Amino acid sequence: MTKARIYALVAQIPKGKVATYGWIAERAGLVRGARQVGHALSVLQPKHDLPWHRVINAQGRVSLPAGSAAAKRQIRRLRREGVAIKNNRIDLKRFGWRLSLDEFLWGG
DNA sequence: GGGTTGACCTGTG
DNA sequence: ACACAGGCCAACC
Numbered sequence: 001m002t003k004a005r006i007y008a009l010v011a012q013i014p015k016g017k018v019a020t021y022g023w024i025a026e027r028a029g030l031v032r033g034a035r036q037v038g039h040a041l042s043v044l045q046p047k048h049d050l051p052w053h054r055v056i057n058a059q060g061r062v063s064l065p066a067g068s069a070a071a072k073r074q075i076r077r078l079r080r081e082g083v084a085i086k087n088n089r090i091d092l093k094r095f096g097w098r099l100s101l102d103e104f105l106w107g108g
Numbered sequence: 109g110g111g112t113t114g115a116c117c118t119g120t121g
Numbered sequence: 122a123c124a125c126a127g128g129c130c131a132a133c134c
Binding site: 002003025032034039040043103 | 128129130132134
Binding site for chain 2: 022041
């Protein structure tokens with residue numbers, strides 16, 4: 001099942017890093033299926049116990065309504081893991097799971 | 109099966 | 122930075 005792959009990938013995001021919907025979709029085999037990733041997370045149930053808060057959009061921003069309980073929860077968890085957030089923005093160059101500049105340039 | 113909606117992405121102006 | 126358009130795909134009515 002596709003959702004299962006998505007969940008498995010989300011579970012693999014290292015602590016202190018973040019991934020975008022697009023990257024998850026790509027790794028799950030859904031080349032242009034970022035929306036599917038978002039939906040999979042939206043229907044996520046607590047029993048899955050996944051680090052969904054490490055998944056953000058390609059703009060490096062939390063994709064939930066700013067100020068909502070869910071958004072605050074996500075931001076708080078990320079900051080607790082050492083991810084710096086400014087105005088709901090995250091520096092993907094530094095905290096991106098995949099685009100850690102070193103790996104990207106030096107062939108990680 | 110058709111139409112709408114949504115935790116999206118990319119390009120253009 | 123903002124608005125718009127076109128393209129994804131799954132879930133829902």
